[in-house]
Amino acid sequence: MTPNHHRRRSCSPALLLLASCAVAQEPATQVEVRGDSSAQRRADTAGRQVVARDELLRHGDTRLADALGRVPGITVDGRGPQTELKLGGLGGGYTQLLINGEPVPRGFSLDSIALDSLERVEIQRGASVQSTQAIAGTINLVTRRASALATRDIKLALASQWGLPQASATLNLGDRWGAATWGLGTVLASERQRWPATWLSERREGEAATLVQRTLTDKVEYDRTESLALNPRLSWQQEQADGSRWQLSTDHSLRYARSDGGVIDHRTPLLGAPPEQQDSQLQLHYQRVFWRGRAQLQHKAADGSRTEARLSGTFSRRDQQARGLGTDFTPRLVQDTHVDGRADDQSVVLNLNHQRPLGEAHRLDVGAELEQAVRREDRVQTELALPGGKPPDNLDERYDARVQRRALYVQDDWTLAEKTEAQLGLRLEQLSTDSEGNVFTAVRQSHRLVGPVLRIATTPAGGWGTFKLGLSRGFKLPAPRDVMPRRYVPIEVSPTAPAQTGNPDLRPERAWSLDASWQRALPALGGEMVWSAALRRIDDVILDRLIVQAQDLSYPYLLQRFNAGSAWSASLELELRGEARGALIDGRPLRWQASLAALRSRLDDVAGARPALAGQPDWQAKLDLTQPLSAAWTAQLGLQARGRALADQPDKRRLAFNAQHSFSADLSWQPQPRHTWRLSAQQWWGNDMVDNKRVQVVEAGLPVRYDAREAWHRQVLWRLGYEQPF
Template sequence: MSMHTQFRLTVLAAAVAACLPVSVFAQQPAPTKKAEAPANKVEINAAATSTYDPRRDDTASKIVVSHDEIIKYGDTNVLDVLKRVPGVTVSGGGGRMGGEVRMRGLGSGYTQILINGERAPAGFSMDSLSPDVIERIEVLRAASAEFSTQSIAGTINIVLRRAISTRQRELKAGYSGGQGLRSPNANLQISDRMGTMSYSVALNAVNNRFDRHSPTVEEFTDNSTGVTSVRESDPSMEGGFKGLNAAPRINWNLANGDTLTSQSFINLNRLQMNSDQQVTTVSGLAPAFPNTSMHTTNEGAFVRSDLNWVHKLGGSAKLDTKIGFNYNTSDNEQRRRGGRTAGVDLLDSRIDTDSTEKGLSTTGKYTTPIMEGHSLAMGWDGGYTTRDEDRVQQDQPAAPQYDVYAAKVARFAAFAQDEWSLTKQLSVYLGARWEGIRTTSTGSGFADSTSRLSVWSPVAQVLYKLPNSKADQVRLALTRTFKAPGAGQLIPRRTPSINNSELEPDTMGNPDLKPEQATGIDASYEHYWPQGGVFSVAASARRITDFTRQAIVLADDGRWVSMPVNDGTANTRSLEIEAKFPVKIFFPEGPALDVRANVSRNWSSVDAVPGPNNRLDQQTPLSATLGLDYKLGALTMGGSYVFRNGGPVRISATQAAYQTVRRDVDVYGLWKFDPKNQLRVTIGNVLAQDWVSESFYEDARTASHRRIVYPGTMLVRVMMEMKF
């Protein structure tokens, strides 16, 4: 066991131990718990909060996915959960690890991902986040001033499990398996209340093993000579991923009505992977290294801890402040070998990269009613993060090359928002947020650079409940949002590829990159049925300036290089329809069947890219979900069908791609033996559909095409759930 691993296990043990013993100090009886007022919600009286429905009552448009819905299918990572959420798509599929979360079909930073209201650090993998440590998922279609407005497509806020008022001990043990995939996993949830203190600890462990192939065909044509090179390969990849999550939380109710909460999240992970590829040249020129192999080991640790104090002031006002820190480390070792014949290495390179990210953050919000039905809030959101990276590359037989890199990111935001219930039917939300970010990068191999940006984001939202109807309402929102370039996009350091080509270029950042800014409008109609039923239609449009795309150029040294550049404007539009209801509201004598359905249609265009199919960020044009849940005594079963359209997409004047059409079917069954024991069985990706990736490049000199097939895998998951 390495020293890094020992340190990470010590941190985890200390954090868990810190949560459990504190219960012995609680001596006072617990006061009656009051419902928490949600963000962007006017507090009228206790009766109002007791029947509060965030989706229906908040002026800001929001979809909330509860913990019961999150764990329904027994998923082992949050990406599988998100693919069934209305208006959300996840790239990838076919039993593959990884994927990009998208709203309105847009990823690449257009969709903001938050954990407990704060952005996840660079390099954090959503794959490693277990659904069992999540309390709820909030999907915000339009921006609000309270959260960062780096949310052109929208925001997904993942709220971790909270301390509860009753004793709970729950253990889940399961196993997932499919062709080339195996994954045992376990979850433990401990919660209790002792006097004025309540606590919870959620632990999750997973061990994924994978072994898969991805048949690949490449074609390169020299337009001047007409010579075409055709290459075939079947890269193999095998390895394992181990992950451990811990989410301890302690809540104290103080004597004066204040609350003090300690919330932490700890994630430890280790990835080990071996990949081999032998390229067969069917015709034309062979690559520089037809035979390549790579061994990768990555150990990562992420720790975030927050202390939140809510102080009651006079006149129903309150001050909500939070201070936190995060620590993120990654140790990566990569051994790359390449040659023209198997076993004879002409390329032997080892790259060791150690990175550490440390940060402090603070947020605060002061809220006060200024008249009946009128709530004013003001606050701040600031943070300071440092990232250090050491990279050693040893290319045999040359001497080692040492590179160092450091970045400092300072950010501060101030906001004010006012929610006003003008009448029983009409409420208005007005907000403004100023956000400034300063990024400084230093390192070997490139000049020091500093990037500054500041953005004003006004937000206006209106909720109107139609007269003479308790079930119908409409919404309208006008927003100004942006997308800031990440630190990695600003660093002008080149990372070389093995077989350099226009399809496998070197990569580097661009220190002159500017933020993208968007002006948007959202409108929706909602109808609510009893027993949680809802029907909604939502439309939106965005106009984006300083659009960023990846440009591929031929550098002076003859190598192909990919780098981000600003390139004009882009437009995107979307239409979402959702329906969710139990059949019994229409047929009282009908079966205990719940229906969930949604469809999203997205359009976009990039002014600087010739059409057709010049979609923004390879936007998913159409997605749809149909889900059914049926309960019969002790048995609950159901399934979902997720469709994601694809097709050709034009990325630039020289680049194009083809997006896979995905059809994913998941089914589950839950058998309750008694109130404390139940068995959950899930079959995921029933159709075992392959996932296909195609990319194209063509200019006056050359034309290239690559097609990769990732074979689909059906997964069977079995989980025993016990309460004690």
């Protein structure tokens, strides 16, 4: 039996391919950031939103997820140690995460990239010819390049949450060496974290839904990780006499981490029969190595054309030892499971791109991408035969999975008239997957995808601002674990925590997306306004169905993904930013940024009061205020809030996520230029993250309803930081 919490963490023994290998790539050189990011967004025909480095580091965050959570349009959804990024409130693979325009590899977590190693974040709604397999859009993390200026600075941070210490030290070096520039970032971190939660499960029988069983579970997930991350980079540039330029650059990210963690569950029966186990404990020890490297050669000709070749590679390895223990109410040991596993992921990607002006009105962009990825996993599970326990399930599992991807794209950037631009593009892609193992029949799939893109941007005279409209065809391929006919089993199988298995017959989701925006300056507020809207029609949407097989004592409830017809998703978002001089303190500007979004989705072929895509809130809002108090002191205040997310699913299942809110505040002191002290508090006045699940089944001819309420408790995260050059 595979412990549920083992499965949920990044050290899961499940066979997963490189999910990112099924995603198209977006060149990191697409956007050159110079000056104001709002002006860049206005000038980009696709309306790409750029968040610069200084914006990411403004609050002194050390975790990437904390910094991205402040960005308008991005939702950071976390349950315990799990973190997911969403655009338009759509997660589960609808939003694609990229690093330097390339899909993140399997085994990647947000902790794998140090926040200080980023130069900017690019946010693109909808699909593009460089990334059609992102229905909601892409979040591209662009790492720092070698700087032409001398850089020597150090940052120190101490933090505490739930009384546990966290510490990190960051060192950045860089300089010019003739025609070359180099840089090196180093991050050393030690973090102790815990995520307490409370689960309340109920069973109701009959038409009157009479309560017959209630169980309370006190749960704690914990982790202690020591890590070292290195980010070396080198760039060489040569100007030619004819005005052309050659540039060769390379950058790498290496992270090594050792972790000890686990999960502790204590169950208290409040009514009816007790569960099988009173106490469960999962002990985890694992080591992870993550490496990503890129070499890029670029030539810019005197006529404005550009040719680029980029070779990228990734490697990740996870070695893990786990032990699961369980006792009944005697108490008596009824489970003792040992799991040893290793998973290796490797990928190589070749990108070729050429851009060339065609006369005064057109610019042609053509490219090709080739990718080869391999995942290998070995897993040995040993269980002891114990009195009162289940029969031992001793497993020796081996997997081998391969992915090949080939893509061609072409795009014409067309100047229709003065201050009116258009993009017309097409992407052709073929993806082949081949997976086999000793516990399931080989699975082979091949997909051919065609993704057209049409965008137009215009800035009419008279100060009406900039209007943009885009139509694109995007895709979402099934996650590899969703097609593998292998079971993933929790500690106790129930309708609200069923075993899971893959479905080899899954088809990709296909979606038409209509994205629009209006960006306009607001002189009266000293800033600007951006309205964004999106409408998406998704076919062959992938959902879960619950299979009840009472005759199977080990797996009476099984969850399987399937194509469930069509879905609609819509969003409307308003962003406002500005600066008010003397609003609070004479002579000192109050800088502010606010966003408010309304989100909706609907499933066409699912019954219920609210058939919708799971996890998408009704609305979400963000507010960020920055007020200089004096020449040396600055205060900042942030607010994040979102509405509930209610979704009826197939087989009379309902998933609900309660509304959330939290504040953040920080105070910084700069006694001299570039010497900064910062004290911050995050998740201040934040409420618990509560998920509710409801399932209705028929057992022995009797209607039965199961309810589960999962509450993840939150506490203030205190952080003290210091940075200075040397």
